[in-house]
Amino acid sequence: MFACAAVLAAVWLFTLLFRTHRSPNFPPGPRPIPIFGNLLELDLENLCLFIGSRPAVVLHGFKAIKEALVNKGNDFSGRAQDLMVNHAIHPIAHAPGVVLADYSSSWRERRRFGLMTLRNYGLGKDSMEQRILGEVNTLIKLMEQSLGTSISPQLIFHSAASYIISQILFAQQYDYEHDFTKFFVGVFLEVSKIFNGRWGMWIHLMECVEVLISIRLFCFFQGAHEKHRKILSENKTTRVPQKPRHLIDCYLDELEKVGDGSSFSEDNLYSLLLDFHFAGTDTTANTLLTCFLYLMSYPEVQERCQKEIDEVLDGKDQVSFEDRHEMHYPQAVLHEVQRMADVAPLSVFHKVTRDTELMGFSIPKGTIIIPNLSSTLTEDGYWKDPHHFNPDNFLNDEGQFIKPENLIPFSAGPRTCLGENLARMELFLIAVTLLRRFRFIWPEDGGTPDLTPQFGTIQTPKPYRMKVQLRPTA
Numbered sequence: 001m002f003a004c005a006a007v008l009a010a011v012w013l014f015t016l017l018f019r020t021h022r023s024p025n026f027p028p029g030p031r032p033i034p035i036f037g038n039l040l041e042l043d044l045e046n047l048c049l050f051i052g053s054r055p056a057v058v059l060h061g062f063k064a065i066k067e068a069l070v071n072k073g074n075d076f077s078g079r080a081q082d083l084m085v086n087h088a089i090h091p092i093a094h095a096p097g098v099v100l101a102d103y104s105s106s107w108r109e110r111r112r113f114g115l116m117t118l119r120n121y122g123l124g125k126d127s128m129e130q131r132i133l134g135e136v137n138t139l140i141k142l143m144e145q146s147l148g149t150s151i152s153p154q155l156i157f158h159s160a161a162s163y164i165i166s167q168i169l170f171a172q173q174y175d176y177e178h179d180f181t182k183f184f185v186g187v188f189l190e191v192s193k194i195f196n197g198r199w200g201m202w203i204h205l206m207e208c209v210e211v212l213i214s215i216r217l218f219c220f221f222q223g224a225h226e227k228h229r230k231i232l233s234e235n236k237t238t239r240v241p242q243k244p245r246h247l248i249d250c251y252l253d254e255l256e257k258v259g260d261g262s263s264f265s266e267d268n269l270y271s272l273l274l275d276f277h278f279a280g281t282d283t284t285a286n287t288l289l290t291c292f293l294y295l296m297s298y299p300e301v302q303e304r305c306q307k308e309i310d311e312v313l314d315g316k317d318q319v320s321f322e323d324r325h326e327m328h329y330p331q332a333v334l335h336e337v338q339r340m341a342d343v344a345p346l347s348v349f350h351k352v353t354r355d356t357e358l359m360g361f362s363i364p365k366g367t368i369i370i371p372n373l374s375s376t377l378t379e380d381g382y383w384k385d386p387h388h389f390n391p392d393n394f395l396n397d398e399g400q401f402i403k404p405e406n407l408i409p410f411s412a413g414p415r416t417c418l419g420e421n422l423a424r425m426e427l428f429l430i431a432v433t434l435l436r437r438f439r440f441i442w443p444e445d446g447g448t449p450d451l452t453p454q455f456g457t458i459q460t461p462k463p464y465r466m467k468v469q470l471r472p473t474a
Helices: 002-019 062-071 084-093 105-121 126-144 154-170 179-195 207-238 247-257 266-297 299-312 321-326 328-341 420-437
Strands: 048-051 054-060 356-358 361-363 368-372 438-441 466-470
Touching: 054 062, 062 356, 062 368, 105 247, 105 266, 126 154, 126 420, 154 179, 154 247, 154 266, 154 420, 179 266, 247 266, 266 299, 266 328, 266 420, 266 438, 299 328, 299 420, 299 438, 321 328, 321 420, 328 420, 420 438
Parallel strands: 054 368
Antiparallel strands: 048 054, 356 361, 438 466
């Protein structure tokens, strides 16, 4: 019995060794060890790593990322279908939505629908602006109630971002104390914690742990799908012949038009709602949190922003998204915040859709691709001051705003984030409106600001508190 077990163990180890063998002309990297791969010496500056027995090529630096995701986007836009998050979501929706869907004609069909819905809803037009500014008024009221005291902004910004994207998805308004808002903000915060850190990669190695974590995620996502399903049912029974006002209306119209063989289905609608709701809440909220953390840490930057905001908006009741073209320094600050926030450091893992080449190396079909977006944010030769917070990185010699092409917080190529324009609009309108009315101060008992983000699939600032004061000009 013992001999049989020893033989099976030897065969298993040999198989693992074979599976971690590098193909000829494959990108170089450290030698993997069985079971663990390279996770004990994880260094994303290596071109090739093994996550357990899975080969993964790291795109390090803007040149490699641009060649893969932009110039050869069709070859590098797949998605691995056997990761933990797939196991957690697929049993519920039986459909991958957009973010996790593999590269295919069905994925392109759903992505076009998502872009069209955002465009038709008024993204970049007055209607979307007014909805965001309306929500800023809620933030203003909350902050006015807390003048002179320190507040925790985490739930406030997450609730605001969730509220805005909910209007696009459901055309329904849920205040911050509503069970719907509390549930989803709680889910998004908990899911982010699960994926934070290197444990998010380690989990893929330990199948028993992966199953347990997948069950935990399943419970979160099942609750999310149930709430989305209830909203869908309500929309079906209350629809009237009119121009669609939100994503569910548009999707139901599409379901009525398409025939068999289309990728549109109710299952995919649930996944699409989750994609939009999660992505439209967490990344925007964490960027806002980073923004005000840096503005408090650099009060001279905050004051200069407010001076330019006052000059541009003199005589105006409220800011417009078009005003950004006249606000060179605030624009530079907000983009520098995105650079320092590094919200999605590794994007979402890609997969090679066919045998291809990258920078002279052969990359076989099915290889996992890790776009190290962080590597572009401090890359030598692209930034005036790559390792420190400095808005001058986005200003030319005349003090005008410029945007280097290697700032890609929303990734690049066919898989660029669908909500990029919405996120940019939210960040600008919320930050400028609040800065026009308030001063944000680091609490006296708050210790020294810690600007180091908490590493994860979605990076977040460490929890902090802030004091709010009315500005004399408000």
